[in-house]
Amino acid sequence: MIISRQYDLSNLMISISGVRGKINNGFGLPEALLFTQSFATMMAGQTVVIGRDSRPSGPYFEHLLIASLLATGSNVLTLGLVPTPTTKAVVKLAKAKGGIMISASHNPMEWNAFKFISKDGFFFNAKENETLVSILKDGKYAKSLIHPKSYVESGEDYIDLHIKSVLSxxxxxxxxxxxxxxxxxxxxxxxxxxxxxxxxxxxxxxxxxxxxxxxxxxxxxxxxxxxxxxxxxxxxxxxxxxxxxxxxxxxxxxxxxxxxxxxxxxxxxxxxxxxxxxxxxxxxxxxxxxxxxxxxxxxxxxxxxxxxxxxxxxxxxxxxxxxxxxxxxxxxxxxxxxxxxxxxxxxxxxxxxxxxxxxxxxxxxxxxxxxxLPEICMEKQSFPLAKDVSLSTLYEKFKSEFSKAKMSTKDGLWLSEGSRWIHIRPSNTEPIFRVIAESESASDLKETLKRVKKCVES
CATH class of the missing domain: 3.40.120.10 (Alpha-D-Glucose-1,6-Bisphosphate, subunit A, domain 3)
Incomplete structure (x- = not known):
């Protein structure tokens, strides 16, 4: 029996920003274990860096990660409470194979997340994320070693190296x-x-x-x-x-x-x-x-x-x-x-x-x-996507309303019309879509937002 098929992962946000979810709604210990095993499989036998923020769920996620990594022969550098950029910097400075930052960033306390970091301190790219999820779905995890020679040590000395690189x-x-x-x-x-x-x-x-x-x-x-x-x-x-x-x-x-x-x-x-x-x-x-x-x-x-x-x-x-x-x-x-x-x-x-x-x-x-600096006239709004409305339908409404605008579909829909621009896209970190609009005057922004509201509510 493949353990990953026992769990519903539909409540998790899996994106370029890693995996995140609510502790009591899809991202508890069973689900977290699936991702730690998948990550440990990718990192097997290598050095891995772990950092976290101050969320109460952080320590038990950290120990779950450490156990999975040690079982597959990886050595672990623990940083404790450090910023995400420090964890990334230490991966590069320590020449580690990868790392994880345990943090749901700006999400509320009931959320947590794994931010996966690859060699040289970069977040996982699309291909690496696909590999991680593929391992999870197939349940083909690295076997636990009977006599692992792996160890855990503090990476605190590397933290000051990050600070020194900033000072330079x-x-x-x-x-x-x-x-x-x-x-x-x-x-x-x-x-x-x-x-x-x-x-x-x-x-x-x-x-x-x-x-x-x-x-x-x-x-x-x-x-x-x-x-x-x-x-x-x-x-x-x-x-x-x-x-x-x-x-x-x-x-x-x-x-x-x-x-x-x-x-x-x-x-x-x-x-x-x-x-x-x-x-x-x-x-x-x-x-x-x-x-x-x-x-x-x-x-x-x-x-x-x-x-x-x-x-x-x-x-x-x-x-x-x-x-x-x-x-x-x-x-x-x-x-x-x-x-x-x-x-x-x-x-x-x-x-x-x-x-x-x-x-x-x-x-x-x-x-x-x-x-x-010029006065900034920008509004950032978030909306839940109605169950009977697709993003493509929403985009068509905006294209119709702003029919004279220049358009980019590089990331959602970006419209530029005269002295204003509007960006509509799904969030990487929350189950919502965002609309951001900027104009060179407060009055024009107000008028633009009326048109945005018309698209969202119609």
Missing amino acids: RVNLAKIRKKKYKVFVDAVGGAGSFVVPSLLRQLGCTVIEHNCKPDGTFPRPPEPTPAALVSSEKAFKKSKADIGFALDPDADRLVLFTPKRGAISEELTLPLALRSALGSAKRGSKVIVNLSSSFLNEHVAEKFGMKVLRSKVGEANVVSEMMSEKAVFGGEGNGGVIDPKIPSFGRDTLSGIAHILNLMAEENRKIDDFVDE
């Missing part, structure tokens, strides 16, 4: 000289220790907020301005020069500024870009996804850079960056990607360092840089 990308002396006072809200997650450590090595005074990983999220996990109302009050009270808010696995970054408080996550990447592109050759390429603000083009054009757009998802952005030999990239959800840092993916440590570097190099306050 900025003017460390100038930042340290400024002695910035920095506020950090880690939502009690994976960045609770590593991010304050980075900041102290940058010579900053750190005000820690929600940096106690006690197994609860003291605010909504996705770091949007709406979720950061109470944190914003604490930031303003701290009188800090700048503040940073993270998601539970610390691969997304949102800023607090003294004048504005919490600002849109779409501003993170353009600000980091401004720091990184100062030393890049004119004509170099930058990759952002289709759902990211045109503020990135605004910044890149000032440096003579060209912006190309990829499908949504870190793995897709990174793939495009590699093929185009891009000097920088990221996603508008607060994800900064510096290809010269071994995480080579969305990395809050990288974003923080680059933005502090921008302030130090130009000897200006963070609000000065935000003031110079």
Whole structure:
């Protein structure tokens, strides 16, 4: 009897972002075991890195993984509570065969996930994911060894190597000289220790907020301005020069500024870009996804850079960056990607360092840089897909409503019409579809959203 056929995996989200689900609705121990056995089969006899965020389910998933890997002869480097980018960086730095980050990112506490990492610290590509699922469906797992010679050891020494790689990308002396006072809200997650450590090595005074990983999220996990109302009050009270808010696995970054408080996550990447592109050759390429603000083009054009757009998802952005030999990239959800840092993916440590570097190099306050950017007029909405409506039917409604728009089907449906764009696509991480719209004016955005509503509700 093949064990995988005993379980219904229909409630799981399996995508380029790994596998995730609710603990009591499809992603309990039996289902998790199937994926750990499949992953262990792919990694058999090799070194594997494991990191996790602060979710209470994390430790038992971690032990499940360790047992499966040890049984097939793999050695395990455990990192404990670390950001996703740190886990990815350690896979590369330790020359491991692969790794897993146990985190459902911005999803609520009742969710958890496995983010599968391959050699050199990249998330599994489509082919690797297909292999993993194929092993699971066939139930052809590697046999447990009677006398495995595998072992578990701490990979903590590698964590500081990740931090050092970030420090090497900025003017460390100038930042340290400024002695910035920095506020950090880690939502009690994976960045609770590593991010304050980075900041102290940058010579900053750190005000820690929600940096106690006690197994609860003291605010909504996705770091949007709406979720950061109470944190914003604490930031303003701290009188800090700048503040940073993270998601539970610390691969997304949102800023607090003294004048504005919490600002849109779409501003993170353009600000980091401004720091990184100062030393890049004119004509170099930058990759952002289709759902990211045109503020990135605004910044890149000032440096003579060209912006190309990829499908949504870190793995897709990174793939495009590699093929185009891009000097920088990221996603508008607060994800900064510096290809010269071994995480080579969305990395809050990288974003923080680059933005502090921008302030130090130009000897200006963070609000000065935000003031110079055009006003952002963007709306992000999510909708459940009605049972009697397919995505293709939904796309046809949008094509009809925006019949004069330029169209791309690279990732869902992307429409560009005059000074606005609209992106409609299914989520990689939740059972919903997303509609993101941006325009150059608030009034035009309002009118665009009326037309979006018409398509969704008709």
